[in-house]
Amino acid sequence: MARDNLQGPLSGKRIVFAFGGGIAAYKACHALRLFVHEGAEVRAAMTAAATRFVTPLTVQALSGGPVLTEVLEPSQEAQYGHLDLVRGADLVVIAPATANLIGAVRAGLGGDAVTTTLLAARCPVLLAPAMNVAMWANEIVQQNVEALRAIGRYHFVGPASGLLADGDVGAGRLAEPEEILEAARSLLAPRDLAGRRLVITAGPTREHLDPVRFLSNPSTGRMGYAVAVAARERGARVTLVTGPVELPAPSGVEVVRVVSAAEMLEATLRVVEGADAFIASAAVADQRPVVRAAQKVKKQPGTEDLLLERTPDILATVSARYSSRQERPVLVGFAAETERVEAHAREKLERKGLDLVVANDVSAPGSGFGTDTNQVLLVAAGGTDRLPLQSKRAVAGAVLDRVVALLGS
Incomplete structure (x- = not known):
């Protein structure tokens, strides 16, 4: 058939x-x-x-x-x-x-x-x-x-x-x-990550304006959770630092739940020491309100202004921590783009000193937030691999194949 x-x-x-x-x-x-x-x-x-x-x-x-x-x-x-x-x-x-x-x-x-x-x-x-x-x-x-x-x-x-x-x-x-x-x-699954420890971030972060409103994005965490499960199946000890998602906790994986980018950074720095690889698949909010209201903000007549500031860059912070060390974890970033996908991914790779960037066009059919499939570019110093549209679980396997190769080298 x-x-x-x-x-x-x-x-x-x-x-x-x-x-x-x-x-x-x-x-x-x-x-x-x-x-x-x-x-x-x-x-x-x-x-x-x-x-x-x-x-x-x-x-x-x-x-x-x-x-x-x-x-x-x-x-x-x-x-x-x-x-x-x-x-x-x-x-x-x-x-x-x-x-x-x-x-x-x-x-x-x-x-x-x-x-x-x-x-x-x-x-x-x-x-x-x-x-x-x-x-x-x-x-x-x-x-x-x-x-x-x-x-x-x-x-x-x-x-x-x-x-x-x-x-x-x-x-x-x-x-x-x-x-x-x-x-x-x-x-x-191959057991090529046995004895290795991986730290993975997943899901969105939420930056609260007040107790009932926040800035975020449509990330469901499926990609990061798929990587965590695949790594565990290949024998790794996995710590998953996850933002708010509706997915069940993967069995056999240590799960650390956070809400904001600041909380995700704090949790990541706490668990990443001694890790063999850090895979930052979370869709971290880039901005947060300068002031978080203690109570629900009521409607006001006319226009309203919202003053924002940058959230901490988790991947850049982890990379900087290890920049002067001889031994450091393999660093993998994700880039959700809507244009010039490869160019933006390569710029991110070089600026943050990463080993690999997994980039996708979130506006492409079957490749955005909330889908079961993904189509990505694997961007590294040695070149770019274009993967076909496939399940996020398959993408996770391809990413881990590259991590295994980087660990071996």
Whole structure:
């Protein structure tokens, strides 16, 4: 099946997505689709029970390829059988992983398309359990889970707690599709930042005029958060200094929340010492009111004047701190521009003594604030790389590739 030019962190990765028989199979379909959107080549297998909840035709439409449902069935073997399905795979994802399926995997059984495929797998396996709360708490199920964990090649995501389909409340819900995708990214990510510490700023700052009004910008923090998550997946210890955003805190990341540019500078200087890289992706407000009113300012007749002053330049301050030191962190800045993008980025690179500037035209479609995609220039002393429009998660990976190279040099 023809695909759009999808580019993402999983581009070129071969994922086998295996469905167990449970009501959560409908939710697993969304997870499968996320893998496709990340650029992965997804092949699918289903147990006979899984086909009672979601049809193979649905899974085929979502994955873009045939679905293995029978072992040794001639027409399916002509496409790919259980051996070919998993040959060369980078990861097998099982969702939902039912109690029966977990037990069969632990016992090494191979009685259907999913378990037989797993017996031939040599890659990591990610299981996303989903079952009734009592079944999940069953001692035998827990022993099976721990036995698989001990092997080292089997990994688990979830289950989550909450209201289950049968009305019970507790652990047993399938992990959210985004969580399954994130767990897969972590398993497949290179560990080239292990032992490194990164400090990242993200989101906007707010410069208050009074208790209810402020100067800010439309930044959502998605780009900086994507960099933080990608760095953690690659083994780094990450401190994220974030302005006000509506994004959940990334797991495994130290989060420092601030509001104003002054607070972001103070927090950054407090945590940046000893860091291997400082990535300043926050959209810091450039001006703030000279006077902040203690109470809400009421309307006045006629025109009103607002006197502004510059906020501290966080990236320039950090760069100046290390300018006379022999060892300093890799310094990466972001430049959101509306014209002469490369020229402005290069001027910023040189003026602030940076190693890399990630620049984008925020007026371009799909590249501005609040989007899931971005199209950037990577501007360094040695030249400029133009990246295609892609997910912010993919952009984060490309930025970290450059950071790794700079750390190595």
